[in-house]
Amino acid sequence: MTDLLQVEDLEVALAGGGGEGTVIDSVSFSVAAARTTGLIGESGSGKTMSSMSIVGLLPAGAKTSGRIAWKSENLLDAPARRLRQVRGHEIGVIFQDPLAALNPIQTIGRQVGEILRRGGMRRQEVRTKVLQLLDRVGIPDPEQRIDVYPHEMSGGMRQRVMIAMALAGGPQLIIADEPTTALDVTTQARILKLLADLREQEGVAMLLVSHDLRVMAHVADDVVVMYAGRVAERGPAREVLDKPRHPYTRALANNVPAVSTKTAIAEPLQGAPANPFDRPAGCAFHPRCPIARERCRTEVPQLREAEPGRFSACHYASEVSS
Incomplete structure (x- = not known):
């Protein structure tokens, strides 16, 4: 190993x-x-x-x-x-309390895509990748969820968003x-x-x-x-x-x-x-x-x-x- x-x-x-x-x-x-x-x-x-x-x-x-x-x-x-x-x-990080870790005034799509934008990915490419990540972590109807805010999701869904964020950079x-x-x-x-x-x-x-x-x-x-x-x-x-x-x-x-x-x-x-x-x-x-x-x-x-x-x-x- x-x-x-x-x-x-x-x-x-x-x-x-x-x-x-x-x-x-x-x-x-x-x-x-x-x-x-x-x-x-x-x-x-x-x-x-x-x-x-x-x-x-x-x-x-x-x-x-x-x-x-x-x-x-x-x-x-x-x-x-x-x-x-x-x-x-x-190295990706999944924090203990997703409600505290997520920005309440930004959509989950914007937050998951932040590291992709910093890497120079184009806007439409970012959205496509974020949709793929949300689907990968088991969030239903990614097209509908990508533009919601953290408080509009359950605790389990918020934790899945945190996992998607941790995966976004390909750690x-x-x-x-x-x-x-x-x-x-x-x-x-x-x-x-x-x-x-x-x-x-x-x-x-x-x-x-x-x-x-x-x-x-x-x-x-x-x-x-x-x-x-x-x-x-x-x-x-x-x-x-x-x-x-x-x-x-x-x-x-x-x-x-x-x-x-x-x-x-x-x-x-x-x-x-x-x-x-x-x-x-x-x-x-x-x-x-x-x-x-x-x-x-x-x-x-x-x-x-x-x-x-x-x-x-x-x-x-x-x-x-x-």
């Missing part, structure tokens, strides 16, 4: 809580061509921050270090003009940030099938951000489990979800019985997620961990290979699978 994207030792520091804090700490993962890598974790785990670092969409004042390799180019060193070129043309990679969170179960299933079809038929790689393990179980090839801005576990999706090697992953899976029937740790996930600005000493998960020991309270666990192709940042990874 060829990696399209490699994130290596990514760190992001933000001002907050009376000072500056490292909210993303030594995060590494990759996305292979025509495959889907999932970023999993609770709210505040660093999933979105990590994914938005790739395309330069971080809050003002954010400080980054590490390496984000895209076609042998470190995007962390790329100027703003280059990042604008990457966004859309090479090799799509970053999808919680693309089904605000949708009902039936619409979620349709959007997930659409994303899976795009990967298979168009050969587009995907970085899928979600807190929903059911989504990952159905869509992802590989997963990266994040907690408090760090990688807790990484590996092939089915192996990680069926046989976790980190107590945090196990607790997440226990809360979703349909994902895995093997529950080596039967206790549900308790307590609140750690604050990346004020992580506990040692393993950030230890205050919530049912197998935590003194070492966990004082020593930060490093991400190590627990078995071939499987990585865990737990001092006692071998016990989690027992």
